[in-house]
Amino acid sequence: GAVVSQHPSWVICKSGTSVKIECRSLDFQATTMFWYRQFPKQSLMLMATSNEGSKATYEQGVEKDKFLINHASLTLSTLTVTSAHPEDSSFYICSARRGGQGQYFGPGTRLTVL
Amino acid sequence: AQKITQTQPGMFVQEKEAVTLDCTYDTSDPSYGLFWYKQPSSGEMIFLIYQGSYDQQNATEGRYSLNFQKARKSANLVISASQLGDSAMYFCAMRYNFGNEKLTFGTGTRLTIIP
Numbered sequence: 001g002a003v004v005s006q007h008p009s010w011v012i013c014k015s016g017t018s019v020k021i022e023c024r025s026l027d028f029q030a031t032t033m034f035w036y037r038q039f040p041k042q043s044l045m046l047m048a049t050s051n052e053g054s055k056a057t058y059e060q061g062v063e064k065d066k067f068l069i070n071h072a073s074l075t076l077s078t079l080t081v082t083s084a085h086p087e088d089s090s091f092y093i094c095s096a097r098r099g100g101q102g103q104y105f106g107p108g109t110r111l112t113v114l
Numbered sequence: 115a116q117k118i119t120q121t122q123p124g125m126f127v128q129e130k131e132a133v134t135l136d137c138t139y140d141t142s143d144p145s146y147g148l149f150w151y152k153q154p155s156s157g158e159m160i161f162l163i164y165q166g167s168y169d170q171q172n173a174t175e176g177r178y179s180l181n182f183q184k185a186r187k188s189a190n191l192v193i194s195a196s197q198l199g200d201s202a203m204y205f206c207a208m209r210y211n212f213g214n215e216k217l218t219f220g221t222g223t224r225l226t227i228i229p
Contacts, residue, residue: 032215043205043219044159091157097215102149105159 002028004096006106013084014114021079021109023094029074030096034103035067038091050077084113116141116210120220127196128228134181135191135223137206147209148189149217150180154202162204165189193225201227 003026013019023033031052036044048069049057056069066088068080077096081088089112095103117140127133139148150162165173165180173180181190193200206220 034216043221044217045219046216049216093157093159095159095217102147102161102164102209103215103217104161105151108157108159110157 002096002098002104004094004104004106006092006094006109008109009107010110010112012112012114015085016083018080018082019084019111021081021092021094021111023077023079023096023106025075025096025098025104028096028098030077030098031074032097033071033077034095034097035069035077035079036093036095038093038108040091044093047079081111084111086113089113116143116146116208116218118206118208118218118220120206120223122223123221124224124226126226126228129198130195132192132194133196133200133225135193135204135206135225137189137191137220139187139189139206139208141187141208141210143210145210148180148182149207149209150178150189150191151205151207152200152202153205153222159205163191196227198227198229201225 005024007022033050035047038044047062050069050071052071058064071077093108095105119138146167148165152160163173163175163178163180165182172182177194179192203222205222207217
């Protein structure tokens with residue numbers, strides 16, 4: 001089956017710093033990737049749709065200047081949490097769209113901001 | 115607006131018994147897709163089963179089957195012969211308006227299998 005990886009799997013950072021999370025489709029090309037955020041014991045909430053070669057589309061209420069998304073190639077999308085604060089601590093999951101086969105999810109990145 | 119509802123926050127089931135996880139949805143789009151995902155404690159989202167709105171038959175994948183009742187707008191997941199490894203969070207999700215690949219997730223059901 002399709003494989004999507006995320007790096008790092010977990011990260012701890014100080015308040016005010018920026019953190020970059022990578023999402024890679026390992027065995028297929030993905031023109032569209034998605035970024036989700038999941039708070040403890042809650043569901044996944046879509047943050048943005050990442051399109052290769054163009055600007056990301058953000059969901060209502062998501063700050064695009066805080067959550068920078070770059071989809072520079074057909075196999076890589078990055079999410080940068082800028083000036084992270086403790087309230088940004090969450091589980092971030094990416095998914096990659098593979099043609100008509102739906103979305104394949106990465107293993108997630110747990111971000112803790114101290 | 116599209117909405118997914120899972121009314122069971124938690125369920126306990128005896129090993130080897132069948133279990134039904136409820137999911138209802140609301141959409142005005144005629145074309146949509148319904149998904150079930152399993153999320154173990156590790157956090158990864160594991161795809162289980164898919165049902166398209168125009169599919170005539172209920173989807174099945176091994177021990178998983180989807181009880182699709184279109185008129186009632188329900189898409190319940192049935193797991194037969196439950197196993198200890200089935201203990202996890204289960205999310206129902208809907209993709210609406212083909213071409214728009216966005217997924218809307220329900221709040222999830224935590225399933226615990228009792229030995």
